[in-house]
Amino acid sequence: MLTGYYQVLVALILIAVAVVLSLWQRARLEKDLLVATVRAFVQLVAIGYALEFIFDLNHPLLILLTIVIMMTVGAHTAAGRVKEVPSAFGIALLSISLGTFLTIGLMLLTRIISTEPKYVIPLAGMTIGNCMNAATLGLERIHAEIVGKKEKIEAILALGASSRQASLESCRVSVRGAMTPIVNIMKVIGLVQLPGAMTGMILAGASPVDAVRIQIVVVYMLASAVGIASLSATRLSLRSYFTKFHQLQEAQ
Incomplete structure (x- = not known):
């Protein structure tokens, strides 16, 4: 199973589904979902490179x-x-x-x-x-x-x-x-x-x-x-x- 950034971007469709459901039910979670999505991406990418450095050292x-x-x-x-x-x-x-x-x-x-x-x-x-x-x-x-x-x-x-x-x-x-x-x-x-x-x-x-x-x-x-x-x-x-x-x- 090979996952590149293209597959990660395609997976954003799943987040879009969650946002649509929030809008439909008026749960007002759209902003939190989008912020959490960006944070998760940035944090995981950052920790990935950090761990690679730690593992090598x-x-x-x-x-x-x-x-x-x-x-x-x-x-x-x-x-x-x-x-x-x-x-x-x-x-x-x-x-x-x-x-x-x-x-x-x-x-x-x-x-x-x-x-x-x-x-x-x-x-x-x-x-x-x-x-x-x-x-x-x-x-x-x-x-x-x-x-x-x-x-x-x-x-x-x-x-x-x-x-x-x-x-x-x-x-x-x-x-x-x-x-x-x-x-x-x-x-x-x-x-x-x-x-x-x-x-x-x-x-x-x-x-x-x-x-x-x-x-x-x-x-x-x-x-x-x-x-x-x-x-x-x-x-x-x-x-x-x-x-x-x-x-x-x-x-x-």
Whole structure:
């Protein structure tokens, strides 16, 4: 399958269909669709040339810098979606970092993946994206839990419980909510959808069996990373809701 810029331009017909549907339904998404289309094109072309440069150079520090930049952007995006959570950027960055470095590091140490940038950076990108979503969902849910169950939490604290004990149920609900998307994907993988890594390998000419083996490793890696990121985000955020004397602070 050979795709040049001509084929990419022809694919704009699909965007035109989406714009027409928006106009028809008066959804007022035309401007957003056009801006998103241009941004996607520019960003992907730019990252394509940047990755080609990084792959050719193959320097560990440059690989690490690329991953750190990706994590920072992911944390900024997550924080922008949970502005009501204090210190959201720092919490998201630490959660994403833990989920990414622990899983990618383990895969490198066990030699499941090579240290070459063409393997490390794409896998890190997938991990960071999933950790970002997990951290966002976890922070959104823990905030809603703390605000919605304020009276119950204060009653538990009044009985002598610590802030950790009083928020235990809320943390469990938050982690469960943050991990639900990846669990659902794992349940239907290969039946309802062919995931990205597997599809990419097959389109590139790899054997479907080889692609399946790689995809299994990837999905297990993502499940682990999401678990780490969601738990880290919910636990770290508790400091923003409780004082050092285990008193519940006002949350908006």
